[in-house]
Amino acid sequence: MTSRLIRGRLLSFEDRPSGPDDTAALFYESDGGLWLQDGVIRARGPFETIAAKAPPGTPVTDHRPHLVMPGLIDTHLHMPQMQVIASWAPALLEWLNTHTFPAETRFADPVHAARIAGALFDELLRHGTTTALAYCSVHSTSAEAFFAEAARRRLCMIGGKVMMDRNAPKRLTDTAENSFDESAALIERWHGIGRLHYAITPRFAITSTPSQLEAAGALKRRYPECYLQTHLSENAAEIALTAKLYPKAADYFAVYEQYGLTGPKALFGHCLHLNERERSAMAETGSVAVFCPTSNLFLGSGVFDMDGLEAAGLRTAIATDIGGGTSYSMLRTLDEGYKVLQLQGQRMDPLTAFYRATLGNARALGLEDRIGTLAVGSDADIAVFDPAATPAMALRHETVGSLADELFLLQTLGDDRSVAAVYVAGDPVDRSPKPGLTASSETVAI
Numbered sequence: 219m220t221s222r223l224i225r226g227r228l229l230s231f232e233d234r235p236s237g238p239d240d241t242a243a244l245f246y247e248s249d250g251g252l253w254l255q256d257g258v259i260r261a262r263g264p265f266e267t268i269a270a271k272a273p274p275g276t277p278v279t280d281h282r283p284h285l286v287m288p289g290l291i292d293t294h295l296h297m298p299q300m301q302v303i304a305s306w307a308p309a310l311l312e313w314l315n316t317h318t319f320p321a322e323t324r325f326a327d328p329v330h331a332a333r334i335a336g337a338l339f340d341e342l343l344r345h346g347t348t349t350a351l352a353y354c355s356v357h358s359t360s361a362e363a364f365f366a367e368a369a370r371r372r373l374c375m376i377g378g379k380v381m382m383d384r385n386a387p388k389r390l391t392d393t394a395e396n397s398f399d400e401s402a403a404l405i406e407r408w409h410g411i412g413r414l415h416y417a418i419t420p421r422f423a424i425t426s427t428p429s430q431l432e433a434a435g436a437l438k439r440r441y442p443e444c445y446l447q448t449h450l451s452e453n454a455a456e457i458a459l460t461a462k463l464y465p466k467a468a469d470y471f472a473v474y475e476q477y478g479l480t481g482p483k484a485l486f487g488h489c490l491h492l493n494e495r496e497r498s499a500m501a502e503t504g505s506v507a508v509f510c511p512t513s514n515l516f517l518g519s520g521v522f523d524m525d526g527l528e529a530a531g532l533r534t535a536i537a538t539d540i541g542g543g544t545s546y547s548m549l550r551t552l553d554e555g556y557k558v559l560q561l562q563g564q565r566m567d568p569l570t571a572f573y574r575a576t577l578g579n580a581r582a583l584g585l586e587d588r589i590g591t592l593a594v595g596s597d598a599d600i601a602v603f604d605p606a607a608t609p610a611m612a613l614r615h616e617t618v619g620s621l622a623d624e625l626f627l628l629q630t631l632g633d634d635r636s637v638a639a640v641y642v643a644g645d646p647v648d649r650s651p652k653p654g655l656t657a658s659s660e661t662v663a664i
């Protein structure tokens with residue numbers, strides 16, 4: 219029985235804050251204690267009270283004055299795009315064809331897939347992210363590597379093999395039939411093992427024939443407990459090509475509706491140019507629109523209308539979208555998201571921002587009883603933040619007047635340097651750089 223006590227400033231959300239002063243939505247304990255046992259949070263409260271509850275001799279890790287929060291959650295990223303980040307292209311479709319598809323072909327190789335899966339989890343954990351919803355490549359080997367490595371680390375991870383049977387290089391396509399069979403085999407092998415979940419993953423309408431979307435719908439009917447992830451309404455050229463490929467569909471979302479690919483466990487990346495009908499259909503089906511600010515800016519795709527979508531009743535989430543996205547950090551993602559909303563006269567206050575990266579994203583995944591809070595009974599996935607981690611942050615930290623101010627500083631200036639410690643299933647994670655994964659002897663051609 220692993221048992222440990224954590225001491226620090228505890229911060230977790232009980233509900234969505236109504237604004238920057240809504241401290242009623244918070245659980246905050248300035249000298250708090252968390253008692254972790256067998257991977258879950260057994261008790262929380264003032265440190266002295268919790269220390270008295272834990273068995274005598276339970277080791278204590280003192281993180282004061284840092285903020286002890288639930289591990290951050292990323293609801294959309296691509297494992298095979300770790301070596302695609304920072305690749306220049308005019309826009310989405312060119313970026314996919316020039317950089318992304320060639321990089322993804324390498325994931326047929328299980329050794330490469332295993333190396334990158336390890337690098338992905340190292341990088342996410344270095345940035346305080348303990349759960350992600352991930353696209354693997356079209357190859358089953360990539361999903362095998364993702365799940366095997368996540369299981370080894372006892373992580374709560376969600377992923378799936380991409381289904382794509384057209385408009386991509388030959389080495390990167392499957393068929394409607396074998397994408398069904400391979401996805402089903404991966405579900406049978408991994409879904410529900412440890413803390414793993416499967417996401418049925420038709421990449422987007424452009425790279426799937428109608429027969430393959432039919433197959434994705436059949437998978438969803440056969441395995442209703444699984445997630446579904448895809449892309450929707452990201453870029454003007456993508457929307458036009460989709461309309462050409464699916465001429466009978468009323469709009470982009472209608473393509474997915476037609477094949478039963480919607481619902482509370484369906485997460486749609488981007489959703490930047492939705493019409494009124496798509497908004498209400500998404501809301502009615504409980505589908506989730508995922509805001510990917512750094513990616514939307516980097517690819518010049520558009521701006522996410524958070525207020526408009528939420529007013530229409532949509533569920534929303536926030537994500538990095540590595541490697542269209544430009545940072546693994548959910549702090550950087552909140553910061554860029556904040557600016558995108560500012561541009562539209564929409565405001566994301568600091569409490570709401572941190573709610574989104576924790577309980578909000580957990581709710582979008584329907585996992586709020588397991589992750590996203592420091593509630594008793596939750597899995598003990600924890601990130602410890604230092605809002606004064608750099609000289610510039612420390613200087614600004616001297617003048618913060620409230621918890622909301624402090625969180626805003628962490629979001630605006632913070633990154634991996636602000637992550638002081640991470641726990642997964644109750645155990646501390648070694649976040650030091652791994653030489654074998656970072657070194658490269660390849661010469662760059664000029």
Ligand code: GUN
Nearest residue numbers: 296421422449513539542
């Ligand atoms: N649409 C289809 N595939 C992708 C992808 O890999 N990244 C982004 N940003 N959009 C997509």
Ligand code: ZN
Nearest residue numbers: 294449487539
């Ligand atoms: Zn994506």
